Amino acid sequence: MDDDIITLTVVDREGENHELEAPTDMAMNLMEVCRSYELPVEGTCGGMALCASCHCYVLTDHELSEPSEDEEDMLDQAFFVEDNSRLSCQIRISKELDGIKVKLAPVGD
Numbered sequence: 001m002d003d004d005i006i007t008l009t010v011v012d013r014e015g016e017n018h019e020l021e022a023p024t025d026m027a028m029n030l031m032e033v034c035r036s037y038e039l040p041v042e043g044t045c046g047g048m049a050l051c052a053s054c055h056c057y058v059l060t061d062h063e064l065s066e067p068s069e070d071e072e073d074m075l076d077q078a079f080f081v082e083d084n085s086r087l088s089c090q091i092r093i094s095k096e097l098d099g100i101k102v103k104l105a106p107v108g109d
Contacts (some may be wrong), residue, residue, distance in 0.1 A: 006098040010034055011059070013104050022093045030056070030088035030102065041104065047089035052078035054088040055105035062100045064091060079108025 004025040010018045022033040031054040034041040042053035049070040055078050058064065064086065067075070071090045075081050085105065091097070 003095075006093065006095060008033070008097060008099065009101040010037075010039055010056075011101070011103040012039060013106060022097075024093055024095050026093075028093045030054075030091040030093065030097075032089075033093060034088060034104075039104070041088060043089060045089075049074055049087055049090055052087060053107075055080075056086060056088045056102040057082055057105060058084045058086055058091075059101040059103055060099065062097055078105070080106050 004023055005021050006024055008020050008022060010020060012018060018037065018039060020033060020037050022028060029047055031041050031043045031047055035043060044053045045051040049068065052074045067086065068090065071087050074087060075085050088102065
């Protein structure tokens, strides 16, 4: 196994699990990984925490950095927010995330 690759699981909005591999040495975030696999993550703002179109739920107990004030502000305006809600653009891919499982949040109207 390549030391610079982690495996993660993304549950799409239909409940289907997608096991993805992601490089830890390319400064990618979770939104970019999902988009590279053509999963339905919009990322309208390009990963600047200015929209909530990459909203997801973290389903595992991985230690994540605390949400920034910008991320918390966007989640305050998002639909279907839960205690485990995060913006996937704010989750940096690192070795510590190996095995993480997230679910894409429903899209609000």
